[in-house]
Amino acid sequence: MKQDLKRIAFHTLGCKLNYAETSTIARDFKQKNYEIVTFSDPADVYVLNTCTVTGNAERKCRKLIRQVRKRAPGAYVAVVGCYAELRAEEIAAIPGVDLVLGSADKFDLISRLAEHPKNGAPVILTSSGQDHLDYHASWSVGTRTRSFLKIQDGCDYNCSYCTIPMARGQSRNGSIAEVVAAAQVIIGQGSNEIVLTGVNIGDFGKSTGESLVDLLRSLESVEGLNRLRLSSIEPNLLTDEILELMTSSPKFCPHFHLPLQSGSDRILRLMKRRYPRDLYARRVNKIRRLLPDAFIAADVIVGFPGETDEDFHETVDFIKGLEISALHVFTYSERPGTSALALTGAVSTAERERRSRKLHELSVLKKQAFYDRAVGQTRTVLFESGSHGLLTGFTDNYIQVQVPGRGDLCNTLAEVKLTGRVEDILKGEMVQ
Numbered sequence: 001m002k003q004d005l006k007r008i009a010f011h012t013l014g015c016k017l018n019y020a021e022t023s024t025i026a027r028d029f030k031q032k033n034y035e036i037v038t039f040s041d042p043a044d045v046y047v048l049n050t051c052t053v054t055g056n057a058e059r060k061c062r063k064l065i066r067q068v069r070k071r072a073p074g075a076y077v078a079v080v081g082c083y084a085e086l087r088a089e090e091i092a093a094i095p096g097v098d099l100v101l102g103s104a105d106k107f108d109l110i111s112r113l114a115e116h117p118k119n120g121a122p123v124i125l126t127s128s129g130q131d132h133l134d135y136h137a138s139w140s141v142g143t144r145t146r147s148f149l150k151i152q153d154g155c156d157y158n159c160s161y162c163t164i165p166m167a168r169g170q171s172r173n174g175s176i177a178e179v180v181a182a183a184q185v186i187i188g189q190g191s192n193e194i195v196l197t198g199v200n201i202g203d204f205g206k207s208t209g210e211s212l213v214d215l216l217r218s219l220e221s222v223e224g225l226n227r228l229r230l231s232s233i234e235p236n237l238l239t240d241e242i243l244e245l246m247t248s249s250p251k252f253c254p255h256f257h258l259p260l261q262s263g264s265d266r267i268l269r270l271m272k273r274r275y276p277r278d279l280y281a282r283r284v285n286k287i288r289r290l291l292p293d294a295f296i297a298a299d300v301i302v303g304f305p306g307e308t309d310e311d312f313h314e315t316v317d318f319i320k321g322l323e324i325s326a327l328h329v330f331t332y333s334e335r336p337g338t339s340a341l342a343l344t345g346a347v348s349t350a351e352r353e354r355r356s357r358k359l360h361e362l363s364v365l366k367k368q369a370f371y372d373r374a375v376g377q378t379r380t381v382l383f384e385s386g387s388h389g390l391l392t393g394f395t396d397n398y399i400q401v402q403v404p405g406r407g408d409l410c411n412t413l414a415e416v417k418l419t420g421r422v423e424d425i426l427k428g429e430m431v432q
C-alpha cells in the first residue's frame with residue numbers, strides 16, 4: 001500500500017551533533033519534496049532524534065511520543081538515534097511507534113520509511129553493538145544562525161558513567177577534505193559562524209591519519225569563513241599547538257568547553273577520566289595566558305557514586321581557584337551497562353540536588369564576574385534574534401549581548417561597545 005506521506009516534522013533531543021545529523025536527514029526529505037513542518041504542526045510523519053546521556057533525556061522522548069500519539073493518532077512515528085540504538089525494544093513497546101532506527105540506520109530513514117509502511121507492528125533496525133560503524137558527514141545550515149558541522153563521531157574512551165561509546169561506536173571522522181568541502185557549502189549558504197562538533201573532537205583524525213590542528217589550519221584558510229567555534233574538547237586533547245594556532249587568527253572564537261567532571265582526583269579515577277585535576281588547571285592557566293578574554297566553561301558531574309562531602313568540597317574549592325567563566329552542572333544519572341553502576345557509596349537524590357544547587361550558584365557568580373570584566377570592551381557580535389527594537393547575539397568569546405537595532409540585522413556581524421550588565425546579559429551600543 002503506497003503511503004502518501006508529504007509533511008514531516010523533526011524533533012532533536014541532546015547535543016549539537018544530534019542537531020547536525022537531524023538537519024542532514026531532513027535535507028534528504030526536502031530533496032524528495034517533503035514539506036518540513038514544525039513538531040507542533042500537523043504532520044504525516046514525526047521523527048524523534050534521541051539522546052541517552054541521562055535518564056531524563058529518555059523520559060523526554062517517551063513523553064513526546066505519547067503527546068504525538070494523542071494529537072496525531074494516525075501519523076507515522078519514527079524514533080532514531082542514541083536512545084533507539086541502546087533500548088529499541090523499550091521504545092517499540094510504546095503504542096504508536098512505527099519505526100526504531102539506531103545510530104547507523106537513522107541516516108537511511110527515507111528508504112527505511114518506504115520499506116516499512118505503518119501497519120501497527122513497529123520495526124526495529126539497530127547496529128546492536130557493532131563496533132565498526134560508518135562515518136556519515138552531517139551539518140546544520142539555515143535553521144539557526146550558527147551552523148553545527150560534524151567532524152567526528154563515536155568515542156574510544158571508557159568513562160565509567162558514559163553510554164555514548166555503546167550508542168555511537170568507535171571514534172571515526174571525516175577527512176579534512178570532506179570537512180572543508182562541507183564548510184564551503186555552509187558558508188555558501190550565508191552562515192557566518194561554524195561550530196565544530198562531534199563526540200570526542202580532540203580525537204579527530206584517528207581514522208584518517210590526520211589531526212585536529214591540521215583540520216583547524218585548513219578551515220582557517222577557507223574563504224568567507226568569519227567565525228569558527230569549537231564545541232566540547234577533552235582537556236588532555238587540547239594541545240599547546242591547537243591553542244597557539246587559535247591565538248594566531250581572529251577567526252577562532254576564544255571559547256573553550258572543557259569537561260572537568262570532578263575536582264577530586266580520587267573521583268576522576270573512579271570516573272576513568274584521562275587526566276588528573278592538575279592537568280586541567282594547567283590547561284585553564286595556559287588559555288588565560290594566551291587568550292585572557294576567552295570564555296571557559298567546565299562540565300561537572302555531582303553525586304557520582306562514592307563522592308563524599310570531602311570530595312565535593314575539593315571540587316568546589318578547586319573550581320573557585322580556577323579562572324573559568326561558567327559551569328555546566330550535571331547530576332549523576334545511573335546508566336544501564338556502565339561500569340559506574342558497580343561502584344558503592346551511592347549519593348542520595350536530595351544530596352545530589354543540594355550539590356547541584358551549590359555549583360549552579362557558583363556558576364552564576366563566575367559568569368557575572370566574567371561578564372563584568374568585559375564591560376568597556378568593544379567586541380564583534382553575531383546577531384541571532386531581534387524584537388521590540390532590540391537585537392540579541394553573542395560575542396566571539398560567547399557573551400550574550402543586547403543592543404538597540406532592527407531585526408533585519410540578524411545573522412550579521414557588528415562591532416559593539418559593551419556598556420553594562422543587566423542580570424545575565426550585557427547591554428551595548430553599535431560602533432559606527
Ligand code: SF4
Nearest residue numbers: 155157158159162164
Ligand atoms: S570522552 Fe568519556 S564522557 Fe566523553 S563521550 Fe567518551 S566515554 Fe563519554
